[in-house]
Amino acid sequence: MNSVDASEHYDLATTDLAPSLLTIVFDTNPHAWAALDQSLPLSKAIANILVFINAHLACNYANEVAIVASHTQKATWLYPSQNESSSSGTASTDRDGDLAMNGSIPSQTNKYRPFRLVEEQVTKNLKDLMDSTSSDDVRGNTSTMLAGALTLALSHINRRTIAWAEEHGGADLEDAAADGAAGTGSGSARHSAANEDERLQSRILIVSVSGSSDSAHQYIPVMNSIFACQRLQIPIDVCKLSGDAVFLQQACDATKGVYMALSEPRGLLQYLMMAFLPDQRSRRHLVLPTRVDVDFRAACFCHRRVVDVGYVCSICLSIFCEPPPNNECLTCGTALDIGDHGTKPALIPRKKKKKKRVNGTSAAGTPMSTPTPGP
């Protein structure tokens, strides 16, 4: 195809491998962290994650990182900080924004600058976030804003992908824009394997501590984000410290990411380094640790029972474990036609038997036509 539409020469320019963008969605639910306090306090987890981020940044000088906190009542950026602190700009001021953030700067002057920037901003923003959380916010709420955090992360990835493509040749730009934005098609199909390598490699790591019990109202947004990742070929990795979430398993399965439920949270850093550090390119050559037994069961909308065979409303796609009362969909209220459910199987009419006999006499006698003697 390329030889025909003369787009071949674009592929020849591959010189440098594209850097990767790691976006971490960090679950900061205070309830769950309090429960984990014995084995892995939050401060230690943050320290481990910062080491992991440094390792990622050290892999390639152009690698990027972004961290979103998924808190109980809001999702917010930890790095790069976007709103209050950098009122006049984003990336540029982040790079230059070495405002004094804590008193320990003199001790850190020898640190690699990107490491220091990330560390300072993350600790500062996390502290702000925790300070802004009142006990009222925490009281009634044990869930986490996973959908919002994922959406923010995806928006950032989209922005960075477009920006990166703009910087590195306009040829990719249209593809990336069409890919990311149009959504009307192409998606993966238009990109050859070579082209894949030229794009910014993005991936999402979710460090999750909360269970999924309370996030039912987030189901649709979370699924939407997962499908967006799938379409954009962004793997979602999940590092599950406690609890278990069906969504996240499905997310990893759909996007071909790594799912790990840590049996020993104290070894967080080791897990991160061993399982989550390789980027997409390296992963092609690795045997990834992931689960095979993904929970795909569906829960019915009426009784929350887990069903094998269910009934689905053809209008709103709600799942029921039995035909709803009055044949009316409980979600959208449409009158439903139950169809063949409960009817007896059709009996073969006698006429046919006669016909068969006629056939049997005219043509070569089939064994069917001879009446079998009763027992």
Added chain:
Amino acid sequence: MADSDEEYVGDVTEDEDDLQVSKSDRTRSGKRKQRGGAEWELSRTWETLVEGADGTISSTVEGLLEAGKRKRLLKDTTPLQRGIIRHLILILDLTASMSEKDLRPTRYLLSLRYAQEFVREFFEQNPISQLGVLGLRDGLAFRVSDMSGNPTEHITSIQALRTQDPKGLPSLQNGLEMARGALFHTPSHGTREVLVIFGSLLSSDPGDIHQTINTLITDKVRVRIVGLAAQVSICRELCTKTNGGDETAYGVALNEQHFRELMMDVTTPPATYSEKRSASSLLMMGFPSRTVEADPSLCACHSKPSRGGYLCSRCGSKVCSLPAECPSCGLTLILSTHLARSYHHLFPLINWVEVPWNRASQSSACFACGLPFPAVPPEDQWQTTESHAKGMSVSSRYECTACLNHFCIDCDLFAHEVVHNCPGCQSKSVRVSEHHESEGMDTTA
């Protein structure tokens, strides 16, 4: 070609805002469609370029780009009952007229390429739907791939057409009759649709095509046609009649991009008609679990040995991919995630509104990606910048009316086309929880 004459003589200013104004453009194009499916018109692209204060045209060009992006976005977001479960037959014209080179590389190769993209996108958008592909060649209709829910089967059989050459004349009637036969047994809760890619200007039929049209209407088959050459009267009549008077079902491609857009429009599930046309019903579906076996065994669908697979929840046969219909008991087997994939059609994200300068000072950067917005100019300059934009926001800010956050055009596009979530609304649960609490209070009080 009365259209072109009128446009050419017509007022220049009208041409100008035709390029920039997406909203009025829609009404105009609606008018044009009533006159005919052809959207050919003369556009004077050079006249819309106005030099900015600094003597360059970059600001105008950027504005045009943004307006173009925005134009794609503004669609109807009223939640309609949509036919999520679709049965569609794609009919490809494979006759001599397809070897024309007005669409690059040829109409034939381009339509095959777009057909493959269409299949992929169709199943992306309609995971529990069925598709079949027919071809028209030498006056006959022939089956390219059977009705099924597996995109790879269709794509490989469309791929196989690539080595063959287009020849002969098309028979629209034969194609429609065959499509009708394939759709005849489909259940009434799903939609029955036909999409024809038609490059010819004639149809050499064995019988009366009007009778075929009437039977299509009684069978509730909706036909959409993408023409590649020029408008053909019978195609227009066919689309109008089978779509209940809706003329937008027939489009003639102006160029490659437009051809693609016309085809991809079809991937969005159509709104369902009144209840008597498509009976909604309760479907029995199986949610199978995945198994991984130690030794490979044959799957029931392809008789190929495989280790992994899904066991039908009713009869226990093994199928290798989902969604599928169980080959032995006929139960529809899907994953709950397939259902979730269609939810964004049912609960679409509301359109975001443009932000005028007087409210623009609330934000300095995009809420989602942090892109800095242009600073608010002094009040006396508001008018000058406002003149050249209607589809787009003067301040480059777009506001979600639910969470009142401001976003940039790229995030607007991304949120509506890809994620289908509002980053602002999803990031703050305060509103939601307050709402719940107040509801709870009401019920207790």
